[in-house]
Amino acid sequence: MGLIVITAAAVAYGVAAGLLLPRAAYRLSVAPDAPWRDRCPEGHPIPGWLGLSRCQAGGPGSAAHRYGAGPAWTAALAGALCGVLGGVLGGRPEAVVFVAAAPVLLLLGLVDLAVQRLPDVLTLPLAAALALGLGGAAQLPGAAGSWTDALAGGGVLAGAYLVLFLINPAGMGFGDVKLALALGVTLGWYGWGVWAAGAFLGFLYGALYGLGLVLRGSAGRRTTFPFGPFMAAGALTGVLLGGFGA
Template identity: 40%
Template structure:
């Protein structure tokens, strides 16, 4: 699981690259001076201090935050110690979910290049867990749960437009729903409720403080990740 910490530069790279407006798509350099940001020259931009090597401007997520999130995720996995194959699936999901949280908070989007690998890898690793002892039933349930939760999110987008969940949320729901559904339908409901309650409480606090309006669009991806992780901690 120390690999989760070892890949924090990759997580930072994902945040720096994809935390850009939809019309830009992705960035390859510092916004201030244009110095390239790449994996063959990762420091200091992709390290904990997260500063451009050319001008010193902050790049991507605030200093130390990605690393702190990775440490917290690692601690949760090590303390709860789920079975090895399920642990691998959760670690894979978190490796993508952590940068997705930072991207969604920054630009309110969940890019396909992170959501789809998260879904595919989680689904395949849960398949390994099924083959190595858990059996086919939880894997089929996980598959149905992931697709069902994604469909629910997508339908709200079609019916409610900007007031519903985004299509990116639906794509993230494939992997989150699969992880939750592996342990049962009730945990899927618990995870979704936790996400909704967390997002509602934060929205209420922002409204009361005047930092948001009723018409404001708030990202849901971070709450889906937290709700999923919180529900999983109940069964590990």
């Protein structure tokens, strides 16, 4: 019964958070050095950062128009991600940290898919929040990971991505390096085996997607595509493997 309650709570949190993501994704989906969007496509001011991607310029009784990502599928995806994490990790204290971070990773994926950008306003605070959150979780009974390995994992994965960025800046964005810091902390928590698996799977997922584009004739060898969602998918898989193993 306890696991059912935890999973249900995680799903409810994910759905609620997913409903709030579309407006933030729309506002953040701009080119580098461009100001964040503050108006809908019709030119009406957007109130706040979180909420549905719906605009009622004439007031509550006026006709509304939608923009950006649909809230139904962002809520469903966030609920599924959080539910799976909650169900696998159960009552371990790190579950709260990972479930809380899942909608932020989804938001990063939405922005990266839209404009191939991972904003610093999300990546760097996410890395800090994960490090602090797991540091707190490590002090509680039932924690199944290592905070020192998490910190080391973040530094090593970010360093590896930095080397790749320096070797081929056209094929690897610096935002990926910053995201790697957060994902490395996440993967390092359950040890270096999980870290290696999650890092490898991120590259594998991206390579399979790129190969699919080439085979379909939708891309060439030099075509770039957003890599952040595949990094996040690899890290999620690694955390699930670590949770099962623990």
